[in-house]
Amino acid sequence: MSKHTNTYSQKFNVLGDVLDTLRFRGSVFFRSKLAAPWGMSLSKADSPRFHIALKGNFVIGAADDENDDGIVDVNQMDIIMLPNGNEHWIADQKDSQLIPSEEAGRACELGNPLFQRGEITNKLICGQVEYDREISHPILDSLPSVMHFPNVGETSTIWMTVMLIDAEMQMEDNPTPIIDRLTEVLFLQLLNNHIRDNKEAGGFFAALRDQRVCRALELIHQNPQFLWSLEQLGEKVGMSRATLNRKFKEFVGVPPMTYVSHWRMIKSHHLLKYSSYSVEHIAELVGFSTARTLNKAFQRHYGYTPSELRKK
16 A cells, blocks of 8 residues: 555544544535526534535635635535524625525425526536534634635546435435535545645644644554553654644644544444443543543533533
């Protein structure tokens, strides 16, 4: 296996583990053929949202650190994602009249979709990705406010996933679970694409691009139960304690040992909420000597006990 392939595998494993543990779950909330002029406003959401241009071009208005006027031109076969769920609008032209997206959605549900008079100029799929907001992770702070994936390309795996989503949505029985799973795959593909093609992307994504820091992350994620020390991690990845500490903090935002403790809390929260394992077994899986030790650390971190979480 080549050095490049091995590094990419490590990135995928860590990223996949983070997305699975944070329970990223996709869904499509709007799919329609539209006749110009058309325009919709979308209020702020607590989760990432995306828009796919299956046919035709459109514009999107959203606040962006790199684009002062917030206007982004979206061409056919482009995908636009707003990881922070910012308030925004989409339209065939920037001066088109806007209606709330909720109103357009209700019209579709009632079998009387809007923007259908005249020649069809656009075909869109709009979706969102929910996650467990009780859990925080550096990856959430590493995403820009607007992510634009231009000209995805018919032969790319990303566009093949889009076509599968579109095909499933055209089926009469509309199998939502399949569409949801495909949407999650699409989200993971877009994040992997962002890591690969944006060498300037910082934060957690920069950590995934650095071979040795990524290797340290992989070790932590694969073995959260191991009683890691800074010296042991450094030996495993071929870095001195000082260098690993500095590089890890530079990319991830916290020192390695802080990340280890934080990841154990995230994993324990995930297992308490979504598994039937006993607290004793979960403590063993995430690296605590006893259930009592986990209980104390968990309450200190989240403000409630494992039993209170399960009662909720």
